[in-house]
Amino acid sequence: MADDEAMEESGAEAGRATAATRSELAYVELKRRVLDNAFPVGSFFLEQELADLLNMSRTPIREALVRLANEGLVEIRPRHGMRVLPISPEDMREIYTILTALEAEVAAEVAARGLSDEELATLRKAVADMDAALAADDLDAWAVADAWFHRSLVGASANQRLRSVISQYWEQAHRVRMLTLRLRPKPVRSTQEHLALVNAIEARDPKLAWQIHRTHREQAADMLAEILSSHRLTNL
Structure with a gap:
């Protein structure tokens, strides 16, 4: 029983680590595209479009967008998308x-x-x-x-x-x-x-x-x- 519980806990930790890794990968890749202007200023993308682009689920995309919004690079818009913010x-x-x-x-x-x-x-x-x-x-x-x-x-x-x-x-x-x-x-x-x-x-x-x-x-x-x-x- 103890071994089963330990295995379950280990599996849960591995799952959390994998999710965190996907979120980080999404953040790094989306940020690169914004900074390099591969995503032009003012462009709009739905979460699902970004998920398809990076071959990920929407959850890590959503987490990455929150980080980018906090850095002032994008604005999270209704209908679960993001717009690349202009530069003044x-x-x-x-x-x-x-x-x-x-x-x-x-x-x-x-x-x-x-x-x-x-x-x-x-x-x-x-x-x-x-x-x-x-x-x-x-x-x-x-x-x-x-x-x-x-x-x-x-x-x-x-x-x-x-x-x-x-x-x-x-x-x-x-x-x-x-x-x-x-x-x-x-x-x-x-x-x-x-x-x-x-x-x-x-x-x-x-x-x-x-x-x-x-x-x-x-x-x-x-x-x-x-x-x-x-x-x-x-x-x-």
Whole structure:
């Protein structure tokens, strides 16, 4: 009898774990599609459509949608569906205000402390990849190299909590960056600013590194907000 009860309890725990895994998989996949704009801003999907798309039941889909709604990415609508929320210039400015302040602190921190030759080489390789992508007119490759640069820079910070907070806002900024990637001017100046930042870090000049990175992010925020407004991407 005891063995039967233990087996039943073990089976129940396994079932809960499997359900949690399905919910997590649904969350990760749906979030990826929203952030990459595979689900365009303003688009509407029924729960059943999403369940069919991911080959799951509606329960893990529903749980995933609640998490995405709490993150401000989607709105749960009547008739058990969801709508991808629009992005406003005001939202973008708020996100970039936070990123600007925190990433500039990281730039100053790593410049004051100094980076290893390997860490500096990683940043320089990212800049070289940006240059190569621009030469090939490959904006997708440029975006990948740009993201790699910023992740490598922040990853060099000794402040784990700072890294964690920045990562959360990166996800929100990513959707707009990909949405506007082909609407912005060719990011030649942005690439040059990345190189200037690496040089300041290598020179162990925290004040200059802080200023370069802050200006870089402020200009990006202004540009993205202007694109969102001028192309009416907030009205979808």
